[in-house]
Amino acid sequence: MRRAQLVVVGGGPAGLSAAAVAAGLGAEVMLVDDNETLGGQLIKQTHKFFGDKGHYCGVRGVDIATILSERAGEHSVTVLSATSVVGLYPGKVLGLANGDSFRKLGFESLVIATGAAENSIPFPGNDLPGVYGAGAVQTLMNVYGVRPGRRVLMVGSGNIGVIVSYQLLQAGIDVAAVVEALPAVGGYHVHAAKLVRLGVPILTSHTVKAALGAESVTGAVICRVDGRFRPVAGTDRRLKVDTICVAVGLTPLAELLWQAGCRMFHVPELGGHVAWHDEYMETSQPGIFVAGDVSGIEEASTAMLEGRVAGARAWERLNRRTRESRDIIDSARLELGSIRKGPFGEKATCGKQRLAECVPA
Amino acid sequence: MPSRTSEPDGRLDRHPILTFVRGRRLRFFFNDRPVYGYEGETIAAALVANGVKVFRHTEKLKRARGFFCAVGKCSSCLMIVDGRPNTMVCTEPLRDGCRVEQQTGRGRLA
Ligand SMILES: Cc1cc2nc3c(=O)[nH]c(=O)nc-3n(C[C@H](O)[C@H](O)[C@H](O)COP(=O)(O)OP(=O)(O)OC[C@H]3O[C@@H](n4cnc5c(N)ncnc54)[C@H](O)[C@@H]3O)c2cc1C
Ligand code: FES
Numbered sequence: 001m002r003r004a005q006l007v008v009v010g011g012g013p014a015g016l017s018a019a020a021v022a023a024g025l026g027a028e029v030m031l032v033d034d035n036e037t038l039g040g041q042l043i044k045q046t047h048k049f050f051g052d053k054g055h056y057c058g059v060r061g062v063d064i065a066t067i068l069s070e071r072a073g074e075h076s077v078t079v080l081s082a083t084s085v086v087g088l089y090p091g092k093v094l095g096l097a098n099g100d101s102f103r104k105l106g107f108e109s110l111v112i113a114t115g116a117a118e119n120s121i122p123f124p125g126n127d128l129p130g131v132y133g134a135g136a137v138q139t140l141m142n143v144y145g146v147r148p149g150r151r152v153l154m155v156g157s158g159n160i161g162v163i164v165s166y167q168l169l170q171a172g173i174d175v176a177a178v179v180e181a182l183p184a185v186g187g188y189h190v191h192a193a194k195l196v197r198l199g200v201p202i203l204t205s206h207t208v209k210a211a212l213g214a215e216s217v218t219g220a221v222i223c224r225v226d227g228r229f230r231p232v233a234g235t236d237r238r239l240k241v242d243t244i245c246v247a248v249g250l251t252p253l254a255e256l257l258w259q260a261g262c263r264m265f266h267v268p269e270l271g272g273h274v275a276w277h278d279e280y281m282e283t284s285q286p287g288i289f290v291a292g293d294v295s296g297i298e299e300a301s302t303a304m305l306e307g308r309v310a311g312a313r314a315w316e317r318l319n320r321r322t323r324e325s326r327d328i329i330d331s332a333r334l335e336l337g338s339i340r341k342g343p344f345g346e347k348a349t350c351g352k353q354r355l356a357e358c359v360p361a
Numbered sequence: 362m363p364s365r366t367s368e369p370d371g372r373l374d375r376h377p378i379l380t381f382v383r384g385r386r387l388r389f390f391f392n393d394r395p396v397y398g399y400e401g402e403t404i405a406a407a408l409v410a411n412g413v414k415v416f417r418h419t420e421k422l423k424r425a426r427g428f429f430c431a432v433g434k435c436s437s438c439l440m441i442v443d444g445r446p447n448t449m450v451c452t453e454p455l456r457d458g459c460r461v462e463q464q465t466g467r468g469r470l471a
Binding site: 034035036084117120128129130131132133136139140141142145146147148171172215253 | 372381406415437
C-alpha cells in the first residue's frame, strides 16, 4: 500500500489551495477528486465573482478553477482524478474507488475538502424527471452546453437561485418565475434586479406546492405562504413549465469526518453537521483538517483561504513552524476575518462562533 | 464533421459568454435506438441533449426518475450500460457504441 505524507480529498477551491500551499512548502501531496476535471463547483460558474475584498473579484469561477489547478501542478501535487474516497479506516488508511477498481492509500496527514451536496424540499412530484438541483442545471448548461429544459420555475432566491436564473436567461431559456418562501429576496440584489429588468417575476412569500406530470414535469402549482410558511387557501396558481430548479441550499458532505471519529456538531448557520475545528482548521482528530464548504457552507473566497490555512498548518504538523508557514496562515486568517465582516459574512461568522463554543471533548 | 443542422435542439449553440468545445461525435444506443453525443460528455448530458429525461422506473411504485444532482451524489440516475445495471450515468463518460437502457427496479446482474 502506498502512503503519502499529505492527502487532500476534494479538488474544489479549498482542496486545490490546501494542496498547492502544502506542496509549495515542501510536503509530498496527493490530491484525490471524483471528477475528471479539477475545480469542484467552480467549473460550472460562468459568472464573475462578487465581493470587494477577495483577490478573485471580477474573475469568472471557471477561470479561477484553471488558475488554481495550474498552481497545484506547478508545485508538483500528484492528482488522482475520477477517483472517489469511499472510506476512512483505522491506521490512517483511505479506500479509493476508480471505476471497478479499489485500492488503499495511507496518509500521515489529511485535509478533507469534499464540499457540499444540494438540498431538496418536500412537495408532491419532487421526484419527477425535470425537477433538478441548481448545480445540476448549471452543470448541464454551462459545462456541457445542453439545454436542461425550455421553461423553468426557480425555487429559492438566495445567491444560487438568482445567479442560476440569470444564467438560464443568458442561455436563452425562459424563467417563468422565482418563488421565495421568505418575505424578502435572499441573494445579491444586483442579480435580482437584472432578473426583474428582464421581466422575471420574483414572488416572495411564495412556494412550490406540487410538480405536475406523469413521466416528467409538465407544470407546477405555486401558492402564497403566510408568516409561518403555511399555504394560503385560494392562492394556488398553475405555471406551464417543464423544469423545476431547486436552489434551496447545501449540506456539508461530512461522511468521511464521521468515519474519522471527529467530534461533530449540528450548526444550522453552517448548513448541517460539521466537524469541530480549531482556528487552524484542525479537527478533534489530530492531523485531520477541514476546509471549504464541508466545514460550513460559505463561498469560494473563504474556501480558498481556509484551504491555505489547512494546507500550511498540515505542513507545520508534519515538519515544524517556519516564518513562511506562519506568514501564510496569518495573512489568510486576516483576510478571512475581513471577508466575514462583510454583508454576506454574518451568517457564517455566527455559525463559526457557535462551533467554536462547542467543546470537542 | 457533421453539419450543424443535424444537431438536436437540446444543445445550446450560441451563448453570450461561453463557447462549447465539443469532442469527437460518437454514436451510441438508447433502448436500441441510435443517438449521437460527443466525446468528453457524460451519458446523462448526451441523453438530455437528445430529449431523454426518464432514466429509470422505481421498483415498487414504478415512478419515473431522471437525474437530480448531476455530480454523482444522489443515485437518481441509475441505468443499464452495456448490460451493467445501476450505472450512475451523470458521471459515466460517454463511449463510442455504448448501449444505454432504461432500468426498472433494482436491475439484475447477468
Ligand atoms: C450556483 C453557485 C454559485 C456560486 N457563486 C459564488 C460566487 O459568486 N462567489 C463565491 O465566492 N462563491 C460562490 N459559490 C460558492 C462556491 O462555489 C463554493 O463555496 C465553493 O466551491 C466551495 O469550495 P469547496 O472546495 O469547499 O467545495 P467544492 O467546490 O464543492 O469541491 C469539492 C470537491 O470534492 C469532490 N469530492 C467530494 N467528495 C469526494 C470524495 N469522497 N472523494 C473524492 N472527491 C470528492 C467533489 O466532487 C468536488 O469536486 C457558488 C456556488 C454555487 C453552487
Ligand atoms: S444525478 Fe445524482 S447521482 Fe447522478
